[in-house]
Amino acid sequence: MKRLITISLHGVLCLLLINRAHAQDVTIKGTVTDATTGETLIGVSVAVKSTQTGAQTGPDGTFTISAPSTGQLAFSYIGYTTQTVAINGRTTIDIKLAVQANELQQVVVVGYGTQRKRDITGAVANVKGEELARQPVQTATQALQGKVAGVQVTSSGAPNSSPSVRIRGTGTLLGGAEPLYVVDGVLTNDIRNINNNDIENVDVLKSASASAIYGVRAANGVIIITTKQGKRGDLRVTYDGTVGFREAANLIKMASSEQYVAYLKDASPTTQIPDYNGTTDWYGTILRRALTQNNNVSVSGGTEKATYFFSAGYLTDEGIVIDNKYKRISIRTNDVFTLSDKVKLTTQVAFTHGTTRNVNLGSAYNDAYRAAPIIPSIVNGLYGNTALFGNVGNPLLDIGKNNDQVNESRLQGNIAIDYKPVKTLTLRSAINTDVNFNNQRIYNYKYAADENTYIVPGGNQRGDFSQLIMTNTNNNRYIWDNTATFQQTFGKHSLTVLGGFTMERYYNRYTYGSQRGAPENQDLWYLGTGDPTTSLASNPDLTIIPGDKFTRLSVLGRINYAYAGKYLFTANIRNDASSKFSKDNRSALFPSFGLGWVLTEEDFMKDQKLFSSLKLRGGYGKIGNDNIASSQYIVTALQNIPYFFGNAGSTGNPNNVALGAAINELKNANLKWETTEEYDAAIEFSMLNSKLSGELSYYNKKTKNALININIPEIFGDPNNQYVTNAATISNKGIEAALNWRDEVNPDFRYN
Incomplete structure (x- = not known):
């Protein structure tokens, strides 16, 4: 019996030694990269x-970890599919992580911070x-068309x-209905200066609970736009180029000369029809x-200490109308x-x-629709006289006798410092x-209705006189x-608390000058080269503010709370x-505030x-709108108006004109926010292993105290008899519905 026990103990010890030999730890090194980009x-x-053993990749994507040679390693990263691999005694393991197709795992910008889409309680859409x-x-914004439910883009x-x-x-009549654009923290109402190739993400905050x-x-x-940043790693040079063309489609089919002449003979038998054998396609001419x-x-x-991203772009667009172009x-x-x-x-x-x-599109399109096809467009530099026959302007003249050029330079940027005391x-x-x-x-040419033109x-x-108009706007x-x-x-429990304040200052200066009689030579297009008696230093359109x-x-705050990753709460103020x-x-x-339940x-x-x-x-949210003229509540006077009665002054001439001031618009000093x-x-x-994702939303939005023009009696003396107030x-x-299908056939081929 004693011998039997000794043999048994010896066997157990052997098993333990064998097991320890198989479970011996090894040091594993490797690099983790993006399966698509290789970064x-x-x-x-x-x-x-x-x-409980774990590690993280460093700035260069490498890692070092000790693990049993027979164990497994799990690699996980936000936005990527988790990958588990067997060690099998290896000491070097390189991993390529694939981007996760799950829409709810995307990280989106929500204003002064970021969140995973699954943690958001407001209506936010993301476009790469x-x-x-x-x-x-x-x-x-043009590229967003058709990509986000509830967003309408018209160009x-x-x-x-x-x-x-x-x-x-x-949601407004007079307060401006365009959304706010935020480009890397810069608030603006115009993003035409942004190169689409520089954009990393676009996040659209649709609901009041998200945008408050x-x-x-x-x-x-x-609409929040985040531009690209440099990444740690070797120098990377990228070129992207596109060439294409655009043309008008589905044009109205216009009458031919034969159809038009037949119509004239029936409608107006006494009309003298010009001797012209062809058919003028007026849309085709412009x-x-x-x-x-x-x-x-x-x-x-970049390196561990600094990253950089530099880009340069050149864009040209001729426009589908002659002479219209942009660079x-x-x-x-x-x-x-x-x-x-x-x-x-940063x-x-x-x-x-x-x-x-620019070109005179309004007149040209209108005249192209109405001009008779039995009048030639232009022959040997002379224009067909559509005005003489049908009292309709020649579309080519509308465009050719107007030179409108705009030069715009824009500088946009920021500098930010982040400090983490803890x-x-x-x-x-x-x-x-x-x-x-x-x-x-803008230069409008002088031309007569004579044989030199028609x-x-x-x-x-x-055009009875030439006119040169110069405007300068600085914002x-x-x-x-x-x-x-x-x-x-x-x-x-997961808690994020944001607090802060923001200050904004805006300044705009607008100057205007015009003069008649300026010569046609473009080298002489300066104010002062024309008739000085016709000079104007202010825009006759009084709706343009000089x-x-x-x-x-603003003072702002936000709380994001999540419990166990499934109960979500967000509050903004x-x-x-x-x-x-x-x-x-x-x-x-x-x-x-907003609530969510995963x-x-x-x-x-x-x-x-x-x-x-x-x-x-x-969610529920309340937001305001102050997108009105700064002087909308201030009663102002129009200055330098010739007074009805003369002023003899020091000259003793009673015909001298006296200049005065007059209140030209009644205003409500008690205007409130919309x-x-x-x-x-x-x-x-999301379904089918996150390949199919979707969203179904309902919203009810009401704007109160919206500004509107109300009619007032003429006795009050307002020029247009209207009064702006909150009324x-x-x-x-x-209801919004969206469905997205995303799939990855292999690391080199994805589609959506």
Whole structure:
């Protein structure tokens, strides 16, 4: 019996030694890269399965970890598919992580911060910059068309025209219905200067609960644009170029000469028909197949201490109307400097210069539709006289006798510093600027209705004098943002608290000058070369304000809370003060909150196979709108108006004209903010291993105290007998549906 026990103990010891030999730890090294781009990934979690052992990749994407030679390593990274590999005694393991197709795992910009889409409780849509760059259009807003539910984009197609964007309907009549654009922290209302190839992401904040962090500027929604940054690694040079053409489609089929003559004989038998054998296609005379091209080159790279991104682009667009064209040069540099473990400095600068040749589209299109096909367009430099025959202008003359050129230079950028005194707290201060210089020169030629202009002289289409018009517009916007962000995870609780203030100053200066009789030689197109008695130093259109200046001061805060990754809560609050209102109505408070429930994180959903992710969300928000003229509440006087009675003055001449002032518009000194309140609810889901994702939303949005013109009696002396006041309510309701299919056949081929 004693011998038997000894043998048994010896056997157990042998088994333990054998097991230890098989489970001996090895040191494993490797590099983690993006499966698509090949770029190294920083901060990837590397964990030994079924243990507490873990590590992260460093700035160069490398890792070192000790693990049993028979174990497994799990590699996980936000936005990428988790990958598990067997060690099998290897000491070197390189991993390529594939981008995760799950829409709810995307990181989106939500204003003064970022969140995973699954953690967001408001209506936010994300579009990748690479999808926008594929579209042969000038602006990112044009490229958004049809990509985001609830967003309507309307564009005239004219080179350098600004598209009209409406997010969940129009919520104002006089307060400006365009959304707010935020480009790397710079607030603006025009993004035509942004090169689409420089864009990393576009995030659209559609609901009031999502956009309320921008307060007074967010009544019409917010479009946040994030441009590309350099990545740590070797120098990378990229070129992208497109060449194409555009032309008008589905034009109205116009009558031929034979059809038109037959019509005239029936409708007006006494009309003398010109002797012309051809048929003039008037649309064909002013429209063309327009060549467009876009060339871009970028250089990026970086080290552990600094990353850089530099790009240059050249875009040309001829336009489908003759003489209409646009050229733009764009330069951008985005740099990040890691000064220490606690301090990071970011600089972003973009410069664009564009030249636009506008044409008289309104008259040309109208005349092309009405001009008779039995009149030639132009023969040997002489124009067909459509005005003499049908009292309709010749479209070619409409365009050819007008030279309208705009030169625009724009500088946009910011400098920001981030300081982390402790791991959970980030202090950020950023100065943003947007400077725009716009110069327009319009020259209207002089021409007579004689044999030097027309094949057959006569008619009333003529220019009795030449006129040179010069305008200069300078805009300057400065914004100073200061925020503090606390972020902490403890147990199943995740908390992010944001607080800060922002100050904004805007200045606009507009100058105008015109003079008749300027010569046709372009080298002499200067004010002063024409008739000095016809000079004007102010625009006769009194709706154009010669200058503007306003300021805003805002205090903001936000709380994001999540429990166990499935119960979500977000609250925003912002207090805005604007110089566009009187002191009694200058400040207003705009709150919002949202709730979310990720059902697929619940135990009762663990065994189901239908949904990869499923989330319910809902929210409420209140936002304002101050997009009105700065002087809308201030009664102003129009100066230098000739008085009815003469003034003898020192000359003793009673016919001298006295200049005076007059109040030309009645105004409401008690104007208030337009306020928009919105409720919305949605269900978000993904299926089939996250290849199919979608969203179904309902929203109810109401604007109160909307500005509107009301009619007043003539006895009050207002020129147009109208009075602007808060007297309207506007309601928008809707259902939005979106479905997306994304699949990756292999690391080199993806489609959506």
